[in-house]
Every structure is written in structure tokens, then in C-alpha cells.
Amino acid sequence: MNTVTTVQQLRDAVAQARRAGQRIGLVPTMGNLHAGHVSLIEQARRSADFIVASIFVNPLQFGANEDLDKYPRTLAEDQDKLAAAGCNLLFTPTVAEMYPNGMDGQTRVLVPGVSEGLCGTSRPGHFEGVATVVCKLFNMVQPDMAVFGEKDYQQLAVIRTLVRDLNLPIEIQGAPIVRAADGLALSSRNGYLSAEQRSVAPALYRSLQQLAERLRNGETDHAALVAEARRSQEAAGFRPDYLEIREASSLRPATADDRNLVLLAAAYLGNTRLIDNLCVER
Numbered sequence: 001m002n003t004v005t006t007v008q009q010l011r012d013a014v015a016q017a018r019r020a021g022q023r024i025g026l027v028p029t030m031g032n033l034h035a036g037h038v039s040l041i042e043q044a045r046r047s048a049d050f051i052v053a054s055i056f057v058n059p060l061q062f063g064a065n066e067d068l069d070k071y072p073r074t075l076a077e078d079q080d081k082l083a084a085a086g087c088n089l090l091f092t093p094t095v096a097e098m099y100p101n102g103m104d105g106q107t108r109v110l111v112p113g114v115s116e117g118l119c120g121t122s123r124p125g126h127f128e129g130v131a132t133v134v135c136k137l138f139n140m141v142q143p144d145m146a147v148f149g150e151k152d153y154q155q156l157a158v159i160r161t162l163v164r165d166l167n168l169p170i171e172i173q174g175a176p177i178v179r180a181a182d183g184l185a186l187s188s189r190n191g192y193l194s195a196e197q198r199s200v201a202p203a204l205y206r207s208l209q210q211l212a213e214r215l216r217n218g219e220t221d222h223a224a225l226v227a228e229a230r231r232s233q234e235a236a237g238f239r240p241d242y243l244e245i246r247e248a249s250s251l252r253p254a255t256a257d258d259r260n261l262v263l264l265a266a267a268y269l270g271n272t273r274l275i276d277n278l279c280v281e282r
Ligand code: PAF
Pocket: 028, 029, 030, 056, 058, 061, 130, 133, 134, 152, 155
């Protein structure tokens, strides 16, 4: 696996693969890779011949009081994991390479609708930063397909909408959430948790499972179900940010008639904000 740092090197390497008739797959990441990221590479390999991964901790998608500075950077370990997973090319640009004219005047991509509410409310500007950097990566690599984790369910919806609305000829695939044995969704931010917080953390997923079970059993009072699930999160030691029942594909608030639902949660354990989600059919 080669690692390149400039857009020109990236374009040259991808052009060579394309000339050889290879289908290009892209897996954008912010590094500090875990088994969830490895599953994205493995999924990309099933649909493409030449896999490009990017590692870029994108300042544009972090709020002023968020964890940009302490976000874990583990390039050497990440390179080993990507190579072992069969990634062909790693792109690790600097901030100056991605935003050569600075970030203030950077053209931005705004995806209305699906960016609003949920993480869009808790993290103003976050999805604009995500959509902008993903659009730039798409233009730099021009992949045939790209894979994103379903753990960031709203992000995946934003990217699908951006690809549709801007007519980008890229197949977007979602990859299932990878969980630890106790149910906690893998996330780079799990590394911020103390041992005690880590033992509490799976309660977030359990609260979603319990809520899903009650929906499948025919309960339709969403407000009451959500209030109860929030109480169970609080009792476990979480400070809930949001917990919502949405229609799974449009992300609009679900009605009692909707059959395909997604439960979306964000909650704090100390200063660490965890997100999770669970799809439910009823
Ligand atoms: O999900 C992530 O790691 C990031 O939001 C992404 C898609 C790589 C954009 O910076």
C-alpha cells in the first residue's frame, strides 16, 4: 500500500489504476482505525478493485468547543491495519493541502433537510463541514463507489442526498455497525472513556434495543416511549443529548403509521459524546 499526501500524487496513482481498467472504491476516514473501519475496506473490496482510503481529521466539521485537538492520531498503526485489510492507496493530506486558500473563504456544500435536527442541532455546521470535505474527496478521487459506516446514520443520509442532488456518478454503500461483544458500537471516541464509563457505555445500545422491542410489540406512543428510554439512559449514568424515532429513509419524525423506523441517540458519558442507532421494522 502506498501513502500519498498531495492531491497530485493521489490523482496520478488513481489515474494509473483506472488506466489498468480497475474499478475505484473510496473509504474516507479520520483515522484511529478500528474493526469498524476495517469492515469498510473489506466491503469496498467486494465491489471495487483498487481501494483508496483517506485519513484526514477535518477541522471544518468540528465546532469550536469540540475535540479537534485531542482527536486521536495514530498514523503508523492505521497504515498497518489498512495494508492488512487490502487497501491499495492511502491519502493523508495536511490541512493546507485540503484547504490551500484557508477555511474561511472555502466554498461549502450545504445539504438541507437531512442535515437538520439530531446531530445537526447539537453540532451546528458539522454536516456542512462533512459534506464539503466528502465532496472534495469525491472530486479528487472520482471513485466509482464509496463506503460509509451506518453508525453515522445521519451522515450517510447527508452523503446520499448530496450525491443525488449534485448528480455525482458514485455508488454509495452503507456498512453495518460493528459492535464490541457487549454491544457498544465501535468508535474512535470510545478511547476517551474511563474504565468505569466503558462498563456503562453498552447501556446506550440496550436502551435502543428495549425501545425497539416495544415498537415491534405494537406500542405507538412515541413520546412516552422516548421519555422512558431517556430515563433509562439517565439511570445508567448518561446525559442524553437526543433520542428520536425517525422514518428510516427520509429521516422525518416517524408517525404511528410508519413501518420502517430508525432510533437515533446521542448521549454524554462525562465529556464523551457517544452516538448509536438501530433500525426497526414493525
Ligand atoms: O465519518 C467520518 O470519519 C468523517 O465524518 C468523514 C466521512 C471521513 C468526513 O471527514
